Amino acid sequence: MIDTETHLRTVNVTRYIAPLREGGSLPAIAEADDDFLYVLKFRGAGQGPKALIAELIGGEVARLLGFKVPELVFANLDEAFGRTEPDEEIQDLLKVSEGLNLALHYLSGAITFDPTVTEVDSKLASQIVWLDCLLTNMDRTARNTNMLIWHKELWLIDHGASLYFHHSGQNWEDQALRPFALIKDHVLINQASELEEVDIAFKTILTDEKIKTIVSLLPDEWLTERSFETAEEQREMYFRFLSLRVANSQIFINEANNAREAVI
Structure with a gap:
């Protein structure tokens, strides 16, 4: 859906695909209910919501100034999501990240x-x-x-x-x-x-x-x-x-x- 008040779309995460372990905060590739893939940044990761704040402000300032930046969306993580995840570290991260997170459109092949x-x-x-x-x-x-x-x-x-x-x-x-x-x-x-x-x-x-x-x-x-x-x-x-x-x-x-x- 499109949030007309903020002009940022909100999606629901439907599938956790793979962690991006080169990132210090353990972001992940995930699929949402719009059938697109995203790089998902978790509010429960090391720097907490402040990293998401910086990501949102930085990305949208860059976009305003004319740079090419992947679309940013709010990504909602349901409380039941990740219960079947076998990796305990990832399961813990998903559990503390319930609610609103941030995601960037995945640029496949970049x-x-x-x-x-x-x-x-x-x-x-x-x-x-x-x-x-x-x-x-x-x-x-x-x-x-x-x-x-x-x-x-x-x-x-x-x-x-x-x-x-x-x-x-x-x-x-x-x-x-x-x-x-x-x-x-x-x-x-x-x-x-x-x-x-x-x-x-x-x-x-x-x-x-x-x-x-x-x-x-x-x-x-x-x-x-x-x-x-x-x-x-x-x-x-x-x-x-x-x-x-x-x-x-x-x-x-x-x-x-x-x-x-x-x-x-």
């Missing part, structure tokens, strides 16, 4: 992006670096690019390691205004020579209104941080964090430019 094989032009590289600076995404390195080539096009996946400020739960205002030092390890930093131009273009798209719309997608049941009295207060934190970073983007652009100059 191959991992290899920077030594596929060349990315300076504009696209700059766009991706800008995005990852905004989201503080530490997980787009040469070791683990989290990009796929599907039908000869570049797709961005796995934003669950973004927005890592929310794991500390403190001083988020200060962290919103900090440069992103880990950008020096970004797989595309060498090619990112058009950050200033990208910044102008992306700021016209990523308005406060658009950020608020994306943040409003977050389900109440994922917003469980005890330092907030209500789910809406926690949503407001994510909105203000992103709004501050966009408004002060020159901070992370300068850091990225310095990192690039150090390696070229």
